[in-house]
Amino acid sequence: MVSYIIKRFLMMIATIFIIATLTFALMHSIPGSPFDSDKTSNPVIQQNLEKFYHLDDPLPVQYVSYLKAIVTFDFGPSIKKPNETVNSLLERGFPISLELGMITIIVACISGIILGTLAALRHNGLIDYFAMAIAVIGISIPNFILATVLIQVFAGQLGWLPAATWSSPKHMILPTLALATGPMAIIARLTRSSMLEVLTQDYIKMAKAKGLKPWRIVFRHALRNAMMPVVTIMGTMLASILTGTFVIEKIFAIPGMGKYFVESINNRDYPVIMGTTVFYSAFLVFMLFIVDIVYGLLDPRIKLHKKEGETS
Amino acid sequence: MTQAQQHEHVAAREKVLEVHNLHVTFKTFGGEVKAVRGVSFDLYKGETLAIVGESGCGKSVTSNAIMGLIPQPPGRIENGQIVYNGKDLSKMPKKALRKIQGMDISMIFQDPMTALNPTLTIGEQLTEGIRTHHGLSKDEAKKRAIEMLNLVGIPNPEERLKQYAHQFSGGMRQRIVIAIALICEPDVLIADEPTTALDVTIQAQILELFASIQERMGISIILITHDLGVVAKIADRIAVMYAGQIIEIGTKRDIFYRNTHPYTRGLLNSVPRLDLLEEELKPIDGTPPDLFDPPVGCGFAARCPFAMDVCEHVEPPATYITEEHRSYCWQQDERAKGLFANY
Amino acid sequence: MTNIDVKDEWFRPKKKDGDEKEQVMRPSLSYWKDAWRRLRKNKLAMLGLIFLVLLALFAVFVPIFSPHSVTTTDLPNQNQPPSAKHWFGTDEMGRDVFTRTWYGARISLFVGLMAALIDCIVGIIYGGISGYKGGRVDMVMMRIVEVLYGLPNLLVVILLMVVMGPSLTTIIIALTITGWVGMARIVRGQVLQIKNYEFVTASKSFGASSSRIIRKNLLPNTMGPIIVQITLSVPSAIFAEAFLSFLGLGVQAPYASWGVMANDALPVILSGDWWRLFFPALFISITMFAFNVLGDGLQDALDPKLRG
Numbered sequence: 024m025v026s027y028i029i030k031r032f033l034m035m036i037a038t039i040f041i042i043a044t045l046t047f048a049l050m051h052s053i054p055g056s057p058f059d060s061d062k063t064s065n066p067v068i069q070q071n072l073e074k075f076y077h078l079d080d081p082l083p084v085q086y087v088s089y090l091k092a093i094v095t096f097d098f099g100p101s102i103k104k105p106n107e108t109v110n111s112l113l114e115r116g117f118p119i120s121l122e123l124g125m126i127t128i129i130v131a132c133i134s135g136i137i138l139g140t141l142a143a144l145r146h147n148g149l150i151d152y153f154a155m156a157i158a159v160i161g162i163s164i165p166n167f168i169l170a171t172v173l174i175q176v177f178a179g180q181l182g183w184l185p186a187a188t189w190s191s192p193k194h195m196i197l198p199t200l201a202l203a204t205g206p207m208a209i210i211a212r213l214t215r216s217s218m219l220e221v222l223t224q225d226y227i228k229m230a231k232a233k234g235l236k237p238w239r240i241v242f243r244h245a246l247r248n249a250m251m252p253v254v255t256i257m258g259t260m261l262a263s264i265l266t267g268t269f270v271i272e273k274i275f276a277i278p279g280m281g282k283y284f285v286e287s288i289n290n291r292d293y294p295v296i297m298g299t300t301v302f303y304s305a306f307l308v309f310m311l312f313i314v315d316i317v318y319g320l321l322d323p324r325i326k327l328h329k330k331e332g333e334t335s
Numbered sequence: 336m337t338q339a340q341q342h343e344h345v346a347a348r349e350k351v352l353e354v355h356n357l358h359v360t361f362k363t364f365g366g367e368v369k370a371v372r373g374v375s376f377d378l379y380k381g382e383t384l385a386i387v388g389e390s391g392c393g394k395s396v397t398s399n400a401i402m403g404l405i406p407q408p409p410g411r412i413e414n415g416q417i418v419y420n421g422k423d424l425s426k427m428p429k430k431a432l433r434k435i436q437g438m439d440i441s442m443i444f445q446d447p448m449t450a451l452n453p454t455l456t457i458g459e460q461l462t463e464g465i466r467t468h469h470g471l472s473k474d475e476a477k478k479r480a481i482e483m484l485n486l487v488g489i490p491n492p493e494e495r496l497k498q499y500a501h502q503f504s505g506g507m508r509q510r511i512v513i514a515i516a517l518i519c520e521p522d523v524l525i526a527d528e529p530t531t532a533l534d535v536t537i538q539a540q541i542l543e544l545f546a547s548i549q550e551r552m553g554i555s556i557i558l559i560t561h562d563l564g565v566v567a568k569i570a571d572r573i574a575v576m577y578a579g580q581i582i583e584i585g586t587k588r589d590i591f592y593r594n595t596h597p598y599t600r601g602l603l604n605s606v607p608r609l610d611l612l613e614e615e616l617k618p619i620d621g622t623p624p625d626l627f628d629p630p631v632g633c634g635f636a637a638r639c640p641f642a643m644d645v646c647e648h649v650e651p652p653a654t655y656i657t658e659e660h661r662s663y664c665w666q667q668d669e670r671a672k673g674l675f676a677n678y
Numbered sequence: 679m680t681n682i683d684v685k686d687e688w689f690r691p692k693k694k695d696g697d698e699k700e701q702v703m704r705p706s707l708s709y710w711k712d713a714w715r716r717l718r719k720n721k722l723a724m725l726g727l728i729f730l731v732l733l734a735l736f737a738v739f740v741p742i743f744s745p746h747s748v749t750t751t752d753l754p755n756q757n758q759p760p761s762a763k764h765w766f767g768t769d770e771m772g773r774d775v776f777t778r779t780w781y782g783a784r785i786s787l788f789v790g791l792m793a794a795l796i797d798c799i800v801g802i803i804y805g806g807i808s809g810y811k812g813g814r815v816d817m818v819m820m821r822i823v824e825v826l827y828g829l830p831n832l833l834v835v836i837l838l839m840v841v842m843g844p845s846l847t848t849i850i851i852a853l854t855i856t857g858w859v860g861m862a863r864i865v866r867g868q869v870l871q872i873k874n875y876e877f878v879t880a881s882k883s884f885g886a887s888s889s890r891i892i893r894k895n896l897l898p899n900t901m902g903p904i905i906v907q908i909t910l911s912v913p914s915a916i917f918a919e920a921f922l923s924f925l926g927l928g929v930q931a932p933y934a935s936w937g938v939m940a941n942d943a944l945p946v947i948l949s950g951d952w953w954r955l956f957f958p959a960l961f962i963s964i965t966m967f968a969f970n971v972l973g974d975g976l977q978d979a980l981d982p983k984l985r986g
Contacts (some may be wrong), residue, residue, distance in 0.1 A: 038828040045834070049841045074750060147408070159974075163967035165917050167924050168959045175749055175947045175955060225449040232402050233464035233515070234436030247454045258362075258828075268831040274944065288840060289926050296840055300833050307830045323499040324453055364716075645688035670689040 035312045042304040043093050046297050047086055053293075098298025103290050109298030116280030117302075119189055120268050123279060127264050132232050134247075136253070138207070139214025143249075143319035144241065146219060154211060161208025167270040170201035174274070187276040198275045202267050210253055211300055218249040247321065254318045258311035265303060286331050350403070351522055351555045352378040352440075357415035359396050359405060368625045370396040370580040373415070377521065383549065383556040385570035387563065387602070389623060393579040394559045398525045400425070402442045403432045403558070419523070438468040441516040445528035447508035451500035457511055458496030465518050483514040487544060502503075506537035513544065520552060527559045542568055563606045567591065572659070575599050578624050578634030585660035595654075595662040598635045633665065641666055641675050713902075716979040723975020726968035733965060737783035744775035757951050767953035769942060778934040779957050785935040786916045786965065789849055793915035794908045797856040802904065808862070810888075820866070823859055831856045835918060839927040846929060849922060853915050864899030864907050868900040902980035909973035913966045920962055936962040947982025 092099065098109035142154035164172075177197060178186030185194050198296075221227065222245060230244045272281035280299065287295035352487060359371040371393040378384050386394045399405050401417050403424060417424040419440065424432060444450040461483065462476035471479065478498065484492035487510040500508060509529065516524055524547070530538040546569055549556060560566060566573055567587070574584040575598065583596040594600055601619040621638035624630050630637065636646035645665050654667035665671055717723055751771040758768040784799035808819040838852035872878060881891055922928040923937025936958040943954035 034824065034828065038825050041825060042829060042834075046837060049837055051842055058803060144704075159967060159970055160963075163970055164959075164963045165920055165966070167921065171940065171944065171947055171955055172959060175952065179947065225444045225446060226452040227451050228404055229442070229444055229512070229515070230452070231404055232436055232442040233467070234438055235463060235467055236432040236433065239463070240465075244452055244455070248452070262830040262832070265830070266836075266921075270921065273925075285925055288836065291840070293840075296837070300837050304830050304833055307833075308828055311828055322454065324501045402685075432684070643689050643691055645684060649684055650689060668689070670686055674689065674691060 028316060031312050031315045035308050038308045039301075039305045043090065044086075044310075046090055046301055050297050051082065051085075051169055078106055081252065093301060098302065099294045101287075101292055101295050103287070103292040103295075109295050109302075112283045112295065113280060113299070113302060115137055116278065116283050119277060120265075120272065120279035123189070123195075123198060123202065123268055123271070123277065124261075124264050126195065127202045127267075128206065128261065130199055131203040131210055131260075131264075134203075135207040136214050136250075137208025138211040140246065140249075142211065142215040143218035143222065151215075154215070157216075158208040158211045161204045162212070164204070166201050166205055166267045167274060170198070170274045173197045173201055189275070189277040189279070194275075198271050198277060201274075202264060202271050205267070206264055209256070209260065212219055213253050213256060215251060217252045218245060221245045221249045224248075230310050251318070251322060254314060254321060257314045257317075258307070261310050261314075262307050265307060278283050349380040350377050351380050351419070352557075353416070353418040354378075354397070354401065355416045357394075357397065357400060357417065358413040359400050360411050360413050362409040362411075368626050370410075370579055371400065372629060374576070374579075374581050375415075376557050376574055376581060376584060378557060380522075380555055381549070382571040383545075383558055383569055385558045385560060385566040385573045386561055386576055387566055387573060388576035389561060389602075391623060391626075392576045393626075394576050395527055397576070398442070398527050398557060399560050401437055401523075402431075402440060402525055403427075404442075424440060434468070437464045437516075437521070438519045439521050440523040440525065441519065441521040443509075443512050443516050443524065443526040443529045446532045447505055447512050448532065450512050453500055456497055456499060457503075461496070461511070461515055461518060464515065468519050477605045479518060480514075483518050484511070485513045486517075486548070487511070488540075489514075504521050505533055506540065508532060509537075509541055509545065513541075513548075516550070517548065517554075518527055521554060523555050523557065525557045525559070528561070529558070531560070531562065532563055538565070545569055563603065575602065578629060579626055580634060580663070582635065582664070583660075583662045585656070585662075589657070589660040593656070593660070595656060595667060596635075596664045597639050597641050597666070601638075632659070633663075643671065643674065713979040714975075717975055720975040720978065722971045723979075726970075726972040727973070729964065729968045730972065733968075734787060737780050737787055740780035741777055744774070744777040744780075746777045757946070757954070759951075760953055767956045769939070769954060770946070773934075774959055775939070775953060778939060779936070779961055782934045782936040782939060782958060783961065783965075785846065785929055785933070786919060786962070787792075789846065789853070789919040790849050790912040790916040790969075792919075793853040793857060794912045796850070797857040797861050797911055798904065798908055800854065801864050801907075802857035804858065805862035805865030806869055808871065809866035812870070812873075816866070816870075823862055823866075826856070826859045827863070829856065832918065832921065835922065836925070836927065839922055839924075844922075844927045844930055849919055849928060853918055857911060857915070860911065861904070861907055864903050865900055868903050872899045906973055906977045906980060909969055909976055913969035913973075916962070916965060916969070934936065942957055 059104065101107040101112065110121045138154045138157065142151040145151050174186045174197065177184045184197050188194055227240060227244055230240045268279060269281040269285050273285045283295065284299045287299070355370055355375050357374045362367045374397055376384065386397065388394050399564060400412060401424065405412060412425045415425065419435065424435065458477065458480060461480040465471055465479055466476050479658055480496060481492040484495060489495055489507060491509055503511065530541050533541060542565060547557065570587050572584070572586050573590040574581045575590065575596065576582065577598050583590065583594060583599045590599060591603065594603070605618050618636055624634055624637060632648050633646040633651050636642045639646065643665060651663045651665045654662050656662060705824040752772060755768050755772040756770050760767045766779055769775055804819065808816045834856050835852040838855065839848060842848040842852065878891060919928055919935060920937030920940070923935045924941045926941065930935050939958035940955060947955055
């Protein structure tokens with residue numbers, strides 16, 4: 024287990040390093056450098072930038088100081104917002120995005136697992152068809168489309184719920200719904216198929232032959248084994264929720280990091296784009312690392328490495 | 336009718352389980368499979384009844400039906416009774432059936448590698464059955480589990496209880512599976528190919544374990560297997576199944592030495608025997624019939640060297656060679672005598 | 679048990695008839711025919727397939743024959759609700775939403791298919807080499823894949839789009855840079871599995887060359903999962919395009935894509951001009967749905983494990 028964690032940890036560091044390098048290389052491949060003075064209008068900003076990036080230094084020196092800055096979690100100033108740094112934007116925006124993301128993932132997991140388990144237990148029954156219909160539709164509707172439709176219906180036509188901001192639980196319903204539906208659908212489908220497979224296993228037959236109560240067979244014997252594939256996709260799921268927050272925050276005018284990120288894309292605020300990308304990537308890769316450890320804890324068979332030949 | 340007399344005579348021994356005219360079908364993508372087509376047999380106290388046959392002959396489906404493990408749908412018990420303690424298990428509500436499963440009738444599965452849950456400790460898997468059925472406390476159940484592990488020959492039971500299935504070898508796992516099946520002291524143990532997945536030396540150990548447990552606990556065993564070597568070692572009576580039906584049933588001596596059905600002979604001839612070194616192995620030609628559309632007459636007719644026209648048209652009736660030895664073959668009919676010189 | 683009258687003359691040896699045994703067996707279908715038969719039985723998947731074929735046809739022909747142009751603005755007629763003249767209404771520049779929707783279908787399908795195709799080629803070559811060579815080569819190649827797999831896809835795509843500038847080509851490039859990894863993993867896993875099958879060992883022992891083994895044994899047997907992966911990666915590419923367009927990183931005005939149209943509709947969603955959002959939203963969702971059900975259907979049809 025310890026060497027498994029160490030291996031995963033080294034992978035994580037390598038991935039973050041690659042992302043940081045990639046970001047640096049990409050940003051410096053933009054013709055005429057993103058930090059040219061004509062792209063910023065404010066002399067204060069220009070000064071900050073030069074100080075932060077040592078723009079007159081040769082590239083390798085810039086690269087080293089950039090890596091140093093990342094290690095110390097300092098992502099530099101914005102070139103469009105005076106007196107703002109990427110860090111100050113992150114401090115304000117990230118907690119809100121994190122809240123949105125956490126609520127979403129909790130809602131998606133709970134509802135997805137319940138839906139998928141019910142569908143598997145009533146295989147080819149009415150609940151199964153209903154759950155799978157919801158799941159396929161949920162996967163097919165992009166979150167930003169669902170968000171706009173929800174606003175049009177529940178905020179516009181019906182006027183039941185507020186259409187924007189993140190100020191009260193009531194305001195959180197529509198954004199969470201829009202963001203959670205896709206992941207919920209994916210989790211429901213995966214839970215169902217892995218549950219169906221687990222239910223055909225000999226140890227489930229054996230549990231039935233012991234005369235155990237059905238709920239015990241499902242919860243104690245089947246669910247834990249059926250959760251393994253669900254845990255493995257948790258990483259990619261987090262990534263899609265995270266990128267989903269960009270559009271959801273844009274649509275619902277939620278003052279999270281996603282909104283700042285989209286703004287920075289639209290006005291080409293390169294340091295913010297760069298800083299956010301590196302920060303979010305590092306965050307995701309770290310979550311992936313956590314997921315791997317959780318997986319190792321759930322499955323007593325995992326000692327050093329995953330099984331060979333496992334796909335997706 | 337002679338059948339009634341036969342039954343009366345045999346009834347001197349105590350019957351534990353009776354299966355009457357069992358029919359099981361499965362709906363599949365390609366149509367309806369008639370997996371078991373009218374199986375009847377009795378199981379007596381303290382005996383080992385072996386059900387033998389090729390794969391797909393319906394022996395496992397029969398045992399699953401007794402255990403109440405036919406998934407419904409796609410499976411369905413179309414017809415017949417499974418009588419235990421005067422009650423028909425096949426028509427019992429699930430809740431009542433659960434009181435019998437694991438308590439009075441329990442089962443051992445073929446592959447010990449997959450029969451144990453990989454994410455639960457051995458201790459939990461051993462004790463959950465007895466805790467459900469007898470309402471034992473954790474400590475009492477643990478004590479019982481340790482006893483059982485001792486009985487099946489697992490050293491250091493106390494520590495082993497905390498371990499997971501992957502920490503045991505194949506033979507050890509099968510011992511654990513046996514311990515789980517026996518912890519509630521059932522009357523009937525169904526063993527579905529219990530030694531097939533094991534090494535030969537371990538097979539022998541497990542078979543010995545069966546024999547000693549049977550002696551100690553006096554349980555009845557239904558042994559499902561295709562391995563006639565295993566059968567020769569521990570069975571008292573043998574039922575031979577083919578294409579979803581029992582085609583011959585009798586004592587071990589009846590089946591091995593006084594068999595009457597051409598399929599039984601074919602089956603025995605296709606297995607190497609140490610006592611008949613010179614004899615050539617003769618595989619049975621052809622393949623079993625398609626159970627999507629089972630033949631009208633005898634299921635074995637298409638492969639049978641002694642097939643007659645009648646075999647294709649009419650299912651052969653039961654012939655009682657002795658009160659315990661029953662065969663389903665038209666060769667037993669008076670009118671067939673002398674037709675085949677080499678029969 | 680039977681009440682049939684058993685006639686005496688039936689007791690004579692049966693005539694041996696070799697063909698009879700064969701008749702008992704069900705006719706064995708070839709893998710692809712069998713898969714096609716299964717797929718046809720799946721109504722939802724067939725519906726998806728038919729929808730996609732129609733979508734492709736309309737996407738090609740509607741913008742050609744439509745009386746309205748995709749780009750020409752007609753300001754006096756802005757934000758008109760659906761009518762006989764403009765079936766799906768008009769947008770804020772007075773452009774015909776019907777024509778733009780089908781033009782958007784072109785963009786979406788083109789991006790989706792191109793991205794999936796390139797993913798597929800790169801993934802098959804990379805995964806094939808990795809799985810077939812095995813050993814150290816495989817280990818190094820898979821380490822690389824593992825690291826790439828850990829990258830947050832859409833973030834990298836966004837970064838690439840920001841740097842390369844929004845256009846159709848850059849979308850496809852950005853999507854494939856991150857997209858081939860999944861395919862490579864699947865192909866490699868499949869190759870690794872099949873490589874050890876006995877029939878491959880058999881042809882090796884007969885001295886078959888590597889390229890022959892790959893062509894005759896490995897490729898046909900890996901096709902199933904590859905096809906499934908393609909049908910599932912097309913909708914994710916379509917989603918990514920719409921997502922990027924929605925962020926302002928996709929196809930640029932005056933050209934239309936479903937994501938662009940949905941983004942343009944954002945300011946008016948509360949004013950009651952429902953058609954601006956409804957049609958692109960409907961089409962993007964149905965298209966994704968069609969690909970998803972087709973992919974599911976193909977997965978069921980092509981998975982020989984479930985063959986009954």
